[in-house]
Amino acid sequence: MVELQTRDVFAAMRTDLQRVEARVEQAAAIDVPLVSSLVLDLVRAGGKRLRPLILLLAGRGYNYDLDALVTAAAGVELLHTASLVHDDTVDRAALRRGKPTLNTILSSGAVILLGDYLFAQSAILAAATGNPRVVAIFASTLADICDGQLQEMFNAHRLDQTREEYERRIYGKTASLFAGAAEMGAIIGGAPEAHVAELRSFGADVGMAFQIVDDVLDLREGAQQLGKPAGNDLRQGTVTLPTMLYSAELSGSPVDAQLLHDVVAGEIDGPDVDRLVGAIRKSGALEQAMAVAADYAERAKSHAEIVADESTRRLLVDIADLALARSS
């Protein structure tokens, strides 16, 4: 069922997404012979383009000004790409979407500058909408993303984190851009203010669901499916929702609690991490976390109800399902 809906939303939006794609590739062109093809590969590898899709759909129920929407959507996708480039350097990740990351090929200095270049191009696209509110959302979203990433970095190796801290982090690093994309789309579409607010909430909730699923997949899947090693977050000392849920139910088992503590603290590595990943999988924490993600997706769908156009509303609901269903 979900598979069918998924095919529907991409089929319905294919032509418009292709325009976004062309705009992204055009903006990512760079006059440095050695790296231009690397950057193009990176941009083309893409993902499902969920963020541009949300932006387009948020405008679709109103005045569908496709030129401005495509420009903003390309800006959002490039902002996301730039952020991934820096994030992979920060994490020293070797793989992204199953391919070697730029920082396995280029010096870290070159990767920093390429990320900055992509940020600049995304800002140029945001500015090209000529809409001061869109630009303001774009800039504050970038700040939210950095805040989320900095909170993640400076809260690494700490087990004593609250659910609120976790939510702030994943809102910043992921949901803020989904929220901003939906808000920009609604604003460009000229939606009434109440609709802009509901669509922003739609984006935020889809983003929260998406990131929680991401955190579950990090523990559930092997390298094949995700292009990253399983338990990667734990190896970096990043405590995510499934780990928090697992931790909360450990009070009776000092041995398991010690293993969790030592892995998160970064004191042990290798097969011990695999053992912890196995224990979390068996505990039911992944299913509990998926239920939280499903709640967010349901909330997103209720926000989508404000859209009067039925086909657009149905596509928004598909997106919420898609955030839950990917790679599972």
Add this chain to the structure above:
Amino acid sequence: MVELQTRDVFAAMRTDLQRVEARVEQAAAIDVPLVSSLVLDLVRAGGKRLRPLILLLAGRGYNYDLDALVTAAAGVELLHTASLVHDDTVDRAALRRGKPTLNTILSSGAVILLGDYLFAQSAILAAATGNPRVVAIFASTLADICDGQLQEMFNAHRLDQTREEYERRIYGKTASLFAGAAEMGAIIGGAPEAHVAELRSFGADVGMAFQIVDDVLDLREGAQQLGKPAGNDLRQGTVTLPTMLYSAELSGSPVDAQLLHDVVAGEIDGPDVDRLVGAIRKSGALEQAMAVAADYAERAKSHAEIVADESTRRLLVDIADLALARSS
């Protein structure tokens, strides 16, 4: 004489610059306990605030809308700071303005994210002007800066560079922000289009002079004055104007040519670099390069003539002198 003029321009603009300062500090505040004081130190260490000064002065001869000018000026200064943070990471520089750089204190990942955070804050300030043209200039300036830095990186260790390639690089990495600052100030001030264009050229020429002087100082001064080791550019394989001028007159001396080649290629280091720096100093290339910088400063002054207000025009001339006279 230059000293007196210098004091004049800072005295005349002190109150307005203090407002920029306060705005910069407010925007740089960050909710990460371990780094907030580091970021504040970095921002406070500042330099002469030439870029905000140029922005304010470019608006001063027209409708001096101080609120918007201060906002944009703070954005320009933070963009510059963010770019320095990433640049020091790229160069692995240990000192900046005589102080340890962030990347000697924090992990390179943290420094990347802090730079991104400062970029985001600068973009928020640009957006807060509410002026789409200002935002567009801001975004394209960031792209120019990245282009200049990437060209520098990917042309390192090459002696066969043209003067045009050098000029493109220093325009991008330095002069573009001076040009953009002047253009934004003139636009916010509501200057006529012909004045906007002249003031942009003023900023660009001041920036070119400033960077050429920087390139000369890198070869002329010791670590004390500049907070960096002398000959730092050569150690990184970066060929600047003085080195190009020196190279052009070397045809008769194969031994000196070999030394230059080997240092630029990164094949030898240490005392050989000091020997090359000494040879460049003795050759007169620094004086020739300073003459080129002086030409740019003169051209800047001629662009400033379009400003009708005499006191503003005089302050702009002071800025052009200041770009030449600093640290000398």
